[in-house]
Amino acid sequence: MMTIEELQDIGRLEKEKQEGFRHRIHVCVAAGCLSCQSGLVKDALEKEVSRRGLESWCQVKGVGCLGLCSAGPLVSIEPDGVLYKGVEVSDASDILESLGGSPISRLECSLEQPFFRKREKIVLENCGKIDPESVEDYISENGYEALYTALRLMTPNEVVDQVVRSGLRGRGGAGFPTGLKWTTVAKAGGSIKFVVCNADEGDPGAFMDRSVLESDPHRVLEGMAIAAVAVGASYGFIYLRAEYPLAVKRIRTAIARAERLGVIGHNIFNTTFSFDVKVRLGAGAFVCGEETALLASIEGRRGSPRPRPPYPAEHGLWGYPTLINNVETFANIAPIIRKGGDWFASIGVGKSKGTKVFALAGHVKNTGLIEVPMGTSLRVIIYEIGGGIQGDRRFKAVQSGGPSGGCLPERFLDMSMDYESLAQAGSIMGSGGLIIMDESSCMVDVARFFVEFCMTESCGKCAPCRIGTAQIYNTLKKITEGEGKPSDLELLDELCDLVKNTSLCGLGQTAPNPVLSTMKYFLNEYKAHTDDHTCPSCACRMNNHAEEQK
Amino acid sequence: MRPPAFLQTALERDVHPVKVVTFKIDDRDVTAREDETILTVARQNGIFIPTLCHLEGLSERGACRLCLVEIKNSPRLAPACVTIPRQDMEVITNSERVQNYRKRILELILTERNHVCSVCVSNGRCDLQQLTVDLGITHVHYDYLYPKHEIDATHERFSIDHNRCVLCLRCVRVCDEIEGAHTWDIMSRGILSRVITDLNQPWGSSETCTGCGKCVHVCPTAALTEKGKSVAEMTKKRQFLPYLEMMRKEELR
Numbered sequence: 001m002m003t004i005e006e007l008q009d010i011g012r013l014e015k016e017k018q019e020g021f022r023h024r025i026h027v028c029v030a031a032g033c034l035s036c037q038s039g040l041v042k043d044a045l046e047k048e049v050s051r052r053g054l055e056s057w058c059q060v061k062g063v064g065c066l067g068l069c070s071a072g073p074l075v076s077i078e079p080d081g082v083l084y085k086g087v088e089v090s091d092a093s094d095i096l097e098s099l100g101g102s103p104i105s106r107l108e109c110s111l112e113q114p115f116f117r118k119r120e121k122i123v124l125e126n127c128g129k130i131d132p133e134s135v136e137d138y139i140s141e142n143g144y145e146a147l148y149t150a151l152r153l154m155t156p157n158e159v160v161d162q163v164v165r166s167g168l169r170g171r172g173g174a175g176f177p178t179g180l181k182w183t184t185v186a187k188a189g190g191s192i193k194f195v196v197c198n199a200d201e202g203d204p205g206a207f208m209d210r211s212v213l214e215s216d217p218h219r220v221l222e223g224m225a226i227a228a229v230a231v232g233a234s235y236g237f238i239y240l241r242a243e244y245p246l247a248v249k250r251i252r253t254a255i256a257r258a259e260r261l262g263v264i265g266h267n268i269f270n271t272t273f274s275f276d277v278k279v280r281l282g283a284g285a286f287v288c289g290e291e292t293a294l295l296a297s298i299e300g301r302r303g304s305p306r307p308r309p310p311y312p313a314e315h316g317l318w319g320y321p322t323l324i325n326n327v328e329t330f331a332n333i334a335p336i337i338r339k340g341g342d343w344f345a346s347i348g349v350g351k352s353k354g355t356k357v358f359a360l361a362g363h364v365k366n367t368g369l370i371e372v373p374m375g376t377s378l379r380v381i382i383y384e385i386g387g388g389i390q391g392d393r394r395f396k397a398v399q400s401g402g403p404s405g406g407c408l409p410e411r412f413l414d415m416s417m418d419y420e421s422l423a424q425a426g427s428i429m430g431s432g433g434l435i436i437m438d439e440s441s442c443m444v445d446v447a448r449f450f451v452e453f454c455m456t457e458s459c460g461k462c463a464p465c466r467i468g469t470a471q472i473y474n475t476l477k478k479i480t481e482g483e484g485k486p487s488d489l490e491l492l493d494e495l496c497d498l499v500k501n502t503s504l505c506g507l508g509q510t511a512p513n514p515v516l517s518t519m520k521y522f523l524n525e526y527k528a529h530t531d532d533h534t535c536p537s538c539a540c541r542m543n544n545h546a547e548e549q550k
Numbered sequence: 551m552r553p554p555a556f557l558q559t560a561l562e563r564d565v566h567p568v569k570v571v572t573f574k575i576d577d578r579d580v581t582a583r584e585d586e587t588i589l590t591v592a593r594q595n596g597i598f599i600p601t602l603c604h605l606e607g608l609s610e611r612g613a614c615r616l617c618l619v620e621i622k623n624s625p626r627l628a629p630a631c632v633t634i635p636r637q638d639m640e641v642i643t644n645s646e647r648v649q650n651y652r653k654r655i656l657e658l659i660l661t662e663r664n665h666v667c668s669v670c671v672s673n674g675r676c677d678l679q680q681l682t683v684d685l686g687i688t689h690v691h692y693d694y695l696y697p698k699h700e701i702d703a704t705h706e707r708f709s710i711d712h713n714r715c716v717l718c719l720r721c722v723r724v725c726d727e728i729e730g731a732h733t734w735d736i737m738s739r740g741i742l743s744r745v746i747t748d749l750n751q752p753w754g755s756s757e758t759c760t761g762c763g764k765c766v767h768v769c770p771t772a773a774l775t776e777k778g779k780s781v782a783e784m785t786k787k788r789q790f791l792p793y794l795e796m797m798r799k800e801e802l803r
Contacts, residue, residue: 285739302736307612307632460717460736460743462613467658470741471692491692498654501627502615 002262002269004148007139010261014140021059023099024078027087028128029062030214031207031246032368037089038073044092045075052096064215066128068115069368076128077103085109114384115366120347122355123331124371127215132250135257138218144263146337150226151269154337159230160186163333165341167353172198172289172326173401173430174506175352175419181323184313185231188321193233195224195275196317196324198294199240199247202286203402204453205361206433209327211369212357213240213247216331217254221264221277223330226337228275231323236277239294243284252279286403286457290505291324293459304459305505326431328357349375352418356429362399362436363390375416382413382436393438397522401430403450403457404510406517407443426517428510442539443522444529447515448476454511465508468499472515482542484530492519573639582635589617589630592643599643600652600681602659603718604631605768607791609727614659614718616652616681619643627651649685656681657690662741663697664713670772671784677770678716699744704754707777708766712744715773721745721765728794733759764790 018024027033027042045060066074071085075095084095084107091107098104111117121127130137138144150159164179185193197220201209213220224236240248255277258264266274280298287293288303295317297303316322332354336344345353352374358381361367365387372381378398382388389395397407400417406427408415415421419429437446455469472495478484496512496519503509519526528536535542569584575597582591587610592599602614610632617630622640627648635641642648660682667673699712722734722745733756737746747753766774767786775784 287739307629309634455740458740460738460740461611462615463655463659463662463717464615466717466740466743467662467695470695471658471661474693474695494654495692498651498658502618502651502655504612504615504629 004145004152004269007144007148007263010136011139011141011143014134014136018059018137018140022057023080024059024061025095026061026063026066026076026078026128028064028066028072028074029132030065030127030211031244032065032069032211033072033074034246036072038075038087040089041073041075041087041092044089045095048092048096054096058096058099061131062133063129064127064132065124065211065369067119067124067368067370068109068366070366071109071368074109074128081111083109083111113387114380115368115370115387118376118380118385119371120355120373121371122335122344122347123212123219123328123357124215124369125335126219127211127369130216132215132217133253133257135218135254135261135263138216142338143218143334144222144258146334147222147225147229147263148269150229150337151271151273156186156230156232159226159337162336162341163230166332166336166344167341167348167351168329168332168336168344169352169419170326171328171332171356171431173404173428175429178325178329181313181325182227182230184311185233185321185323188314190321191232192235192320193231194317194320194322195228195231195233195236196294196298196322197224197236197238197327197330198289198291198324199238199244199327200282200289200294201241201244201327201431202289202457203404203431203433205399205435206359206402206431208357208359208369208432210244210247212327212331213244214250217247217251218258219331219334220251220327221254221258223325223333224277225264225268225275226333227323227325227330229273231321233323234274234276236275237298237317238277238279239282239288239298240279241282241284248279248281255279285459286453287459287505287507290507293505294324295322302459304461305507307504328432347373349373349416349418350420352420352429356417356432358432358434360386360434360436362434363393363438363441364388364436365390372417374418377414377416378408379413381417381434386436389436389438391438393440395436396439396441397437397443397446397518399435399437399446399450399514400433401428401513402433403453404428404506404513405430405433406513407437407446407521408517409521426520427513440537440539442480442535442537443518443525444476444535445480445539447518448473448480450514451476451511454507458507458511462502462504462508464499465503465505465511468495468503469508469511471495472499472512476515479526479529480535480540482529482533482540484533486527486530488530489519489523489526571635571637571639573635573637573641575641576643577640584634586634587631588619588628588633588635588641591635592630592641597643598684599630600656600684601631602677602681602716602770603720605720605724605788605791607728607795608720608723608768611719611723614716615655618648618651620645620648653685653687656685656687657692659716660687660690661692661694663695663699663715665771669781670714671775671779671781672714672772672786673782675782675785676772695741697741702747702753703777704752705756705759705761706754707761708753708763708774709777710745710747710753710774711772713773714771715745716771717743717745718770719745720768720770721774724764724768724791728791729760729762729764731758731760731762734765
């Protein structure tokens with residue numbers, strides 16, 4: 001049982017406690033930095049603090065993702081606002097030495113660079129700020145206040161209405177209006193309903209959901225609980241892939257702490273409302289990100305999709321109405337309730353509102369996690385935030401939306417990143433993976449890579465996807481090995497059209513996108529492979545055809 | 551005259567009391583009960599829609615994609631076996647577009663495994679072969695995949711030849727839904743998928759198999775056959791399915 005006063009007290013006490021420290025050292029303990037030993041850095045800093053007997057005025061805290069993953073381990077010094085990159089265990093005493101004085105110049109990472117300045121944080125606002133394993137820290141940043149507002153000060157209809165007004169669209173890929181989905185589930189009959197969080201992030205090169213769950217798990221829980229209030233559900237599942245062990249641990253810790261405080265569980269905030277959340281682990285199947293396959297997997301069956309309709313909103317888990325949203329979608333909910341749907345709708349462009357988190361990867365200088373308003377151009381993302389192409393080579397293409405997306409060439413650099421523009425260009429927003437490729441990448445090879453991914457991840461249920469992706473892959477393999485014929489391009493076109501239009505679920509329907517988009521924008525490269533048996537980017541190893549002809 | 555009292559409340563509450571819809575298939579006016587699919591209604595009216603994974607009496611999967619039909623004003627094709635018609639819907643089953651797609655899908659299925667009719671025990675009695683005739687397929691213009699698959703002949707009376715399997719999963723469904731044994735299941739993904747008995751154990755050593763042979767008789771091809779049959783001798787007998795379905799419905803009443 002918890003009242004708003006108690007909640008605010010917890011937050012205030014935590015804030016006072018933290019502000020009592022003159023220096024606060026934040027060490028990133030999300031997966032990216034942990035993989036380069038930030039855990040040891042944190043231990044070393046803690047040891048150094050106690051060696052110097054500074055426990056009372058210097059705090060060392062593990063926080064979530066600070067964004068610039070390529071420069072990890074990252075350490076930030078608050079309240080001075082200094083960021084250190086590539087920190088090593090041996091730097092601990094230097095860092096403590098410099099507290100209060102001028103920052104260590106050899107480690108300093110400028111916060112003035114566009115990577116940090118151009119960001120606009122909604123989803124990631126607490127990332128790098130709070131301790132992901134402390135519920136009190138989350139509460140000190142207005143955590144669970146939105147849930148209180150939704151439960152005690154608003155009716156479920158008003159909650160749905162705020163989400164509708166915000167114009168928020170599903171961040172999982174398809175961009176379905178979240179408000180409409182909520183309305184549908186709210187209107188579905190029956191007293192048993194489910195809220196499911198899709199955290200089965202499987203796109204190669206995408207790690208937005210992982211970072212959010214590792215850095216701010218309570219944000220997702222609060223979003224789910226508000227959704228449950230709005231649609232009248234009392235059970236929730238988080239479907240999380242087992243390949244994210246740290247995210248699994250953090251979300252489980254978060255659920256346990258939130259339950260102990262009474263902000264999740266029975267009779268939340270002294271109301272009759274109850275919300276139980278359970279974690280279900282995926283076993284490494286990409287197709288389980290498709291909602292009907294995901295539900296089958298939660299039910300304990302083989303994760304293969306089924307034809308829709310009926311949609312999960314009507315007929316979901318065990319046949320009951322089920323609301324499924326992505327991690328990032330849920331992470332947007334608390335701020336929308338706190339600040340209002342109109343505030344959210346004022347950010348972004350056209351029908352794409354708010355911000356989007358992108359995982360910047362590939363041949364850019366700054367790889368990492370960025371959050372920018374919808375409508376930011378690719379040029380800003382790649383050249384300003386990303387810092388340009390590695391080795392100052394030439395930009396060739398960007399793959400957005402993972403294996404379901406498309407490859408866009410240079411002429412789309414000034415295009416606004418929103419759902420409509422991307423769809424028009426033949427790609428999709430997808431979950432937000434952005435893989436930047438320079439002139440050394442062969443587009444046929446890239447298409448082959450993504451089709452191979454879809455082929456091995458196809459569940460095998462429907463014939464076009466099961467056999468069609470294998471046929472597309474074989475053809476592309478032949479072409480990249482220098483065995484292609486000019487007629488293969490027609491065959492590819494036809495196969496892609498078939499798989500796209502006749503497959504059962506989204507995986508098959510979008511699997512040909514990388515091939516179609518590269519054929520559309522880089523046909524010359526395909527022709528060079530099939531007609532002259534050469535690879536313009538020298539990425540494909542041809543079977544001596546070129547030499548033979550000479 | 552006022553309706554009798556026991557009917558009144560139900561009538562007043564139901565704003566849309568019609569439980570039967572009328573719609574069009576290939577410009578023919580047809581009617582459907584609210585629980586009937588486009589495929590059911592098409593078959594009632596003698597309109598041909600090819601199917602492979604569908605079998606009357608088993609649950610629907612919507613997986614072979616051969617029954618795709620066009621629905622006017624909808625960009626997406628719909629599988630007739632799982633699509634419930636709406637009032638005034640216009641269904642087109644024989645446009646060039648869907649006929650072309652069906653042929654291509656069937657061609658893909660023919661390339662997936664090793665279907666060699668001339669030496670097959672089901673030659674002349676095979677659903678897959680019949681479909682190629684119905685759809686007018688004379689040749690396949692994709693490359694054959696020629697996978698290597700085994701034959702499991704460990705069962706006393708039956709054998710399974712994965713080279714002939716089209717992954718319709720009729721065997722899995724009949725074993726689970728009708729026989730209640732759930733001996734069959736499917737393993738692996740995508741192009742590597744295959745049906746298995748128990749936890750991928752030899753069929754002959756299966757502890758759950760009752761040896762009823764239902765799977766053999768619902769199998770559309772010669773993937774599942776009775777032992778001791780020579781070329782073109784394997785006849786599938788499926789009368790038990792409608793019979794069992796009817797008898798079980800009787801019992802429920």
